[in-house]
Amino acid sequence: MISSGQADDILKIQGGKTLSGQVTISGAKNSALALMAGTLLCSETCQLQNVPSLVDIRLMVQILSALGVKVTTNQDVVQFDASHLTSTEAPYEMVSKMRGSFFILGPLLTRMGEARVPMPGGCSIGTRPVDLHVRGLQALGAEVNIEHGVVHARAKNGKRLVGAQIYLDSPSVGATENIMMAATLAEGETIIDNAAQEPEIVDLAGLCNAMGAKIEGAGTSRIVIQGVEKLHEADYRVIPDRIETASFILAGAITRSSIIVDAINISHIKPILAKLKEIGIGYELESPTALRVIPAASYRGTDVETLPHPGFPTDVQSPFMSLLALADGNSVVTETLFENRFMHVAELTRMGADIKVKGNVAMIKGVSSLSGAPVIATDLRASAALVIAGLAADGETIVSGLHHMDRGYDRLEEKMRGLGADLIRLPGV
Ligand code: UD1
Numbered sequence: 471m472i473s474s475g476q477a478d479d480i481l482k483i484q485g486g487k488t489l490s491g492q493v494t495i496s497g498a499k500n501s502a503l504a505l506m507a508g509t510l511l512c513s514e515t516c517q518l519q520n521v522p523s524l525v526d527i528r529l530m531v532q533i534l535s536a537l538g539v540k541v542t543t544n545q546d547v548v549q550f551d552a553s554h555l556t557s558t559e560a561p562y563e564m565v566s567k568m569r570g571s572f573f574i575l576g577p578l579l580t581r582m583g584e585a586r587v588p589m590p591g592g593c594s595i596g597t598r599p600v601d602l603h604v605r606g607l608q609a610l611g612a613e614v615n616i617e618h619g620v621v622h623a624r625a626k627n628g629k630r631l632v633g634a635q636i637y638l639d640s641p642s643v644g645a646t647e648n649i650m651m652a653a654t655l656a657e658g659e660t661i662i663d664n665a666a667q668e669p670e671i672v673d674l675a676g677l678c679n680a681m682g683a684k685i686e687g688a689g690t691s692r693i694v695i696q697g698v699e700k701l702h703e704a705d706y707r708v709i710p711d712r713i714e715t716a717s718f719i720l721a722g723a724i725t726r727s728s729i730i731v732d733a734i735n736i737s738h739i740k741p742i743l744a745k746l747k748e749i750g751i752g753y754e755l756e757s758p759t760a761l762r763v764i765p766a767a768s769y770r771g772t773d774v775e776t777l778p779h780p781g782f783p784t785d786v787q788s789p790f791m792s793l794l795a796l797a798d799g800n801s802v803v804t805e806t807l808f809e810n811r812f813m814h815v816a817e818l819t820r821m822g823a824d825i826k827v828k829g830n831v832a833m834i835k836g837v838s839s840l841s842g843a844p845v846i847a848t849d850l851r852a853s854a855a856l857v858i859a860g861l862a863a864d865g866e867t868i869v870s871g872l873h874h875m876d877r878g879y880d881r882l883e884e885k886m887r888g889l890g891a892d893l894i895r896l897p898g899v
């Protein structure tokens with residue numbers, strides 16, 4: 471089920487084609503990664519459905535396998551048997567490649583009483599510290615040392631963590647997930663205040679509760695967890711990927727194409743739909759889980775500020791900027807979450823966009839057209855931004871750095887081609 475792209479593949483896009491038809495959205499990468507880590511909590515076999523086919527998921531399978539989890543894959547259905555864990559130490563060469571791998575710290579620690587996880591890697595969109603994860607686990611009674619780039623956490627109290635009241639300085643998604651998982655098997659009650667409210671948090675709580683955990687309030691800023699001793703088997707479906715959903719809606723909008731984006735959850739993309747409406751992009755529901763994009767001849771510029779959910783998601787900032795580059799008038803995009811998330815700007819500028827960056831603010835003057843050019847994808851979401859820009863640009867765009875795209879998008883070029891886009895993956899030189 472899992473395809474892997476070569477690091478030096480390139481994508482050749484012939485812009486200007488109108489798209490048509492329907493695309494099916496895959497399961498959410500970020501949710502699936504957290505849920506996969508969550509299966510470490512379970513002493514029986516867990517099954518996840520709707521697992522997307524992409525490189526980060528394959529990496530997580532490798533990490534879990536290295537800990538002794540038996541993983542069986544059948545298309546988008548993956549079984550995890552974590553009944554006999556054989557190691558509490560995650561291999562550096564795998565963890566260093568992906569931020570999401572740090573999610574294993576909490577569940578491994580609470581289940582085994584100990585965990586050693588190297589500091590995570592992933593996209594270079596900012597410094598991305600892990601202090602909130604560490605402080606949360608310390609509050610639950612863990613001793614945490616960071617030495618030689620490895621986080622070593624141990625339960626002080628024999629093998630069981632102890633529930634606590636935790637206030638997160640900022641609503642970190644990963645810290646909320648790590649602490650929530652650790653608290654499911656802790657003794658007593660844990661309260662997480664100022665918790666992240668992303669749909670992925672709700673999904674993870676859904677899996678944990680399906681396994682017998684007692685979590686309330688996921689999706690609000692206060693999550694209350696009553697620790698239980700053991701979790702049991704579960705069969706659970708991953709939510710649709712809201713970032714992939716947004717990327718395809720934007721692909722339809724930028725090419726003025728009335729495509730249908732199917733297998734989605736509308737309530738997860740409200741902040742994105744609100745902004746699209748503001749700039750002149752409509753939609754209608756073909757069914758409760760399918761949306762038809764209603765494009766317009768031209769779009770208005772607008773201001774966007776990325777915020778924790780339910781604000782506008784930082785992961786959609788770069789693809790949305792591709793559209794704003796072609797809107798009428800001026801737009802201002804403020805990135806409040808990651809300090810280095812404007813690396814796509816230089817590439818969009820190569821394509822003729824008029825964008826200036828000052829600190830965490832990008833000022834965009836809409837232009838009437840973009841022109842195809844060779845561009846480099848510098849991070850995961852930048853890759854989607856460049857593909858979307860390439861679809862609308864005059865002539866040929868060549869996107870390199872495709873290993874970023876392959877980390878997080880399930881068969882993007884195949885799905886785009888299914889909609890009639892003219893693009894092809896070629897081995898790089
Ligand atoms: C997750 C997503 C990522 C998304 C982000 C925000 C995964 C695998 N990745 O990343 O796609 O862009 O949420 O929606 O799910 N921070 C700290 N200390 C910490 C943790 C975070 O200062 O201990 C800061 C970060 O540097 C950042 C902000 O908090 O500025 C938000 O980060 P966080 O919500 O933790 O993002 P991730 O979980 O890393």
